[in-house]
Amino acid sequence: MLKLMGFFIEEKDNGAELKVNTQIEIVFKFLTNEFAGFRAAYNLWNKMFNLTQNMKELQSYVLMLNDGKSV
Known part of the structure; x- marks a missing residue:
C-alpha cells in the first residue's frame, strides 16, 4: 500500500x-480476496439503485462470497 x-x-x-x-x-x-467484503460494501455505498438493481448486486455479492456457487 x-x-x-x-x-x-x-x-x-x-x-x-x-x-x-x-x-x-x-x-x-x-487488494487480496480478504478485502472482498470491504470492496463490496464500498461499491454498494457509492451506488444508488432501484430494487431490481439492488437484488442483482446482492446476488453477485453472495456468489462472490461462495466462490461462484449459488445458495
Missing part, C-alpha cells in the same frame, strides 16, 4: 494528477 501511495505522490510531483476514483480503483485491484 505504501508503494502505491508513493506512486500517487510521484505522479502528482510530475504534474499529472489521477482522479480520486481512479486511485481507488487502482488500490482495489491490489
Whole structure:
C-alpha cells in the first residue's frame, strides 16, 4: 500500500494528477480476496439503485462470497 501511495505522490510531483476514483480503483485491484467484503460494501455505498438493481448486486455479492456457487 505504501508503494502505491508513493506512486500517487510521484505522479502528482510530475504534474499529472489521477482522479480520486481512479486511485481507488487502482488500490482495489491490489487488494487480496480478504478485502472482498470491504470492496463490496464500498461499491454498494457509492451506488444508488432501484430494487431490481439492488437484488442483482446482492446476488453477485453472495456468489462472490461462495466462490461462484449459488445458495
